[in-house]
Amino acid sequence: MTPQTRRTGRTGRPPRLSQEAILTAAQRLLDEEGPEHLSMRRLAQELSSTAMALYHYVRDKDELLLLLLERHAQRFPRPALPADPRERLLAASQALHDILAECPWIVEVLASDDLMAVSALWIVENMIDAAIQCGLGPDEAVYAYRVIWYYTAGELTIRVNRVRHHAGLERPPHRDKAFAALTPDEFPRLASLAGRWDEITTRDTHREGLVAIVDGLLSRAGGARGAT
Amino acid sequence: MTPQTRRTGRTGRPPRLSQEAILTAAQRLLDEEGPEHLSMRRLAQELSSTAMALYHYVRDKDELLLLLLERHAQRFPRPALPADPRERLLAASQALHDILAECPWIVEVLASDDLMAVSALWIVENMIDAAIQCGLGPDEAVYAYRVIWYYTAGELTIRVNRVRHHAGLERPPHRDKAFAALTPDEFPRLASLAGRWDEITTRDTHREGLVAIVDGLLSRAGGARGAT
DNA sequence: ACCTGAACACCGTTCAAGT
DNA sequence: ACCTGAACACCGTTCAAGT
Numbered sequence: 001m002t003p004q005t006r007r008t009g010r011t012g013r014p015p016r017l018s019q020e021a022i023l024t025a026a027q028r029l030l031d032e033e034g035p036e037h038l039s040m041r042r043l044a045q046e047l048s049s050t051a052m053a054l055y056h057y058v059r060d061k062d063e064l065l066l067l068l069l070e071r072h073a074q075r076f077p078r079p080a081l082p083a084d085p086r087e088r089l090l091a092a093s094q095a096l097h098d099i100l101a102e103c104p105w106i107v108e109v110l111a112s113d114d115l116m117a118v119s120a121l122w123i124v125e126n127m128i129d130a131a132i133q134c135g136l137g138p139d140e141a142v143y144a145y146r147v148i149w150y151y152t153a154g155e156l157t158i159r160v161n162r163v164r165h166h167a168g169l170e171r172p173p174h175r176d177k178a179f180a181a182l183t184p185d186e187f188p189r190l191a192s193l194a195g196r197w198d199e200i201t202t203r204d205t206h207r208e209g210l211v212a213i214v215d216g217l218l219s220r221a222g223g224a225r226g227a228t
Numbered sequence: 229m230t231p232q233t234r235r236t237g238r239t240g241r242p243p244r245l246s247q248e249a250i251l252t253a254a255q256r257l258l259d260e261e262g263p264e265h266l267s268m269r270r271l272a273q274e275l276s277s278t279a280m281a282l283y284h285y286v287r288d289k290d291e292l293l294l295l296l297l298e299r300h301a302q303r304f305p306r307p308a309l310p311a312d313p314r315e316r317l318l319a320a321s322q323a324l325h326d327i328l329a330e331c332p333w334i335v336e337v338l339a340s341d342d343l344m345a346v347s348a349l350w351i352v353e354n355m356i357d358a359a360i361q362c363g364l365g366p367d368e369a370v371y372a373y374r375v376i377w378y379y380t381a382g383e384l385t386i387r388v389n390r391v392r393h394h395a396g397l398e399r400p401p402h403r404d405k406a407f408a409a410l411t412p413d414e415f416p417r418l419a420s421l422a423g424r425w426d427e428i429t430t431r432d433t434h435r436e437g438l439v440a441i442v443d444g445l446l447s448r449a450g451g452a453r454g455a456t
Numbered sequence: 457a458c459c460t461g462a463a464c465a466c467c468g469t470t471c472a473a474g475t
Numbered sequence: 476a477c478c479t480g481a482a483c484a485c486c487g488t489t490c491a492a493g494t
Contacts, residue, residue: 039487042485049459052490115403116406118402125414143428143431152382153381153385154377154379174338186353189357189369190353190356193356209374216442241475241478245477288469460492462490465487466485
């Protein structure tokens, strides 16, 4: 939605708000208070305005979030991508993750389909192009992109939920229930790992997993490179 | 939370509600009206009761959802798992997906950490055990489990969001914006695929992706099998 | 054109009171 | 022990009205 601020002469009263001001305030709210505090009412209050005034600049809350992602992706430094297609696929996938890692709350919104924000389309283009150069067919390349996207989205969703719950300080009760159920005769592997579970699962394994997934996806292509 | 229905003599007034009745009603609501209509108030109304009466049987809404997952996982037929470790890892991962595919709305809740509902712990046990039998070390096996879990969670999250938006009938506006941005000179691969994008991405590629991921994860183990 | 106020139709949860 | 009613502190969004 483009704001109704059309420059058709000098009629009407001058705007006090702007999309830019709204997005800046929203980003500050997000950074300082967390996504759970970003509501239209709270945001309006931050701008000394009313919730409804915001609807002159964004169609609804979803669009507000998408605009925030767009802004974020635009500001994000676009890394130089390696020439080697496998390395390029890895680097582009990593960029996808890194851009979203700073606003994982957005995943819920843009998870509605498989295309990204306009400002991040260069990533998708590069992922698919690199996959094709690795020897995948066009359809296979799209499917490879989607597998990586699902992995990324899952990792980010789980990450944001973890911090959300950890902010609540207390361990979720169902975790304790699960650990209590870990009898060595029924669940020998889990029981033997239980003591180190938190330690093991705290490690950031995103990159490792990404490499494994990419190699698994590319192994179907017979390792051919350079072919379009 | 166990309900306060302690059988300590026959004092007090007889309960009209029960956790069972609440869960059954909640499941029906979920099936018939969708997860977005499951609220404590709506559920109470369904039971001709008040929202607060429910809080005698569940600690909060999160626990209600977890109990629903537990019930669902219990009822889910436990498939016979193949002996071959790679096949077993695949089958258990598939079971993880299939159980959750029927209630993907739960992913948000249990995504808070990496352990599952108690009734689905056999899946995690088998995934980790099979990974170890494939030649991974215990820590590597846990990490492999987590990679698969992220992929599964992402796939399910995106799926539920897709149907949620498709229920709203109209295509999300940012999709059209993204497609409009697909100029052939800037995004040659995407532009050439744009016409078939929906067709390509509609395909259910969960299984294929899973196989690729598992193979990618296991390729690090040198193909050793049978070792603990 | 830009913004406000009141209202609609909701949430989850707490708390004191009733039977 | 079990349940209710009122209240608290919120949501996103619509609509008619004001300047």
